[in-house]
Amino acid sequence: MPSRLKTHNTFYDKTFAAGNTVAYYLTLQISQRSICYAVFNPASEKYISFESLIISDADPADETTVLNELLKEKIWLKQPFLKVFFLIDNSFSTLIPPPLFDESKALMYLKFNHPADEAYEALFDSLKTNNVVTVYGALQTLTELAGTTWPDVRFYHCSSVLIESLLINFKNKTDDNTLFLNVRSGGYDLVYFKDKNLHFHNFFRYNTKEDFIYFLLTAIEELHLNPEEITLMLSGDIDKSSILYEMIYRYIRTSHFIERNGVFGYSYLLDDLMGHKHYTLFNVQQCE
Structure with a gap:
């Protein structure tokens, strides 16, 4: 079966080495319509590769299928990385004030606002700068696949990264x-x-x-x-x-x-990518 992933943008700096992933940070952002990823070299404090792919089908695909197809095409992504950030891009999220948040009730908070079925598990991000907790849903099969591929993967919701980085940057x-x-x-x-x-x-x-x-x-x-x-x-x-x-x-x-975040460096190849594009992908490190 041919892949449904079609490359939209791709940039690889000449310093990027697929055999040196253990020295890099990998960030992925996935939705039912697309997936994108970027590689950051902490030694040079610079993003050295970026690729975005879209689903060619008219109907959206589940995120686990999208990630599986990507890993089959880009085998080097399965290698160990120094850090891996994984962004969930969906609408299943809600904000909870920390005094009212109980981790054991995360799924209850989620179901109160969203029709989450048994295929989803509840995850949460503590936004320290904003003093709020994001509770969100992610496919269990997706988190299991990501966790098996990258044992130390760190999950975030797109809205968490957006809110936290905006307050820090602006x-x-x-x-x-x-x-x-x-x-x-x-x-x-x-x-x-x-x-x-x-x-x-x-x-x-x-x-x-x-x-x-x-x-x-x-x-x-x-x-x-x-x-x-x-x-x-x-x-x-x-x-x-x-x-x-x-x-x-x-x-x-x-x-x-919005202009590109000057805290990080970028390969000159990324000059061809407008600075406001993929804002959450390039700013997730500010959530650590």
């Missing part, structure tokens, strides 16, 4: 009129900080451009903000050619694309 660079919008598989995250603390996060699914802008404008109104006065910071799967950007340009006075 804490002293924005005001209470700044909103962050990150487009990813199936929808977009909207994040708002007030008085330098997390005030709002939600993931919005949409089917049309009208859905997209309606949810955004409704959230802005409920936050008692003004589309004429806010600054909307954009990241993820969006660019100026996108119909989503066209809607933002029409209704939001000021918007900017």
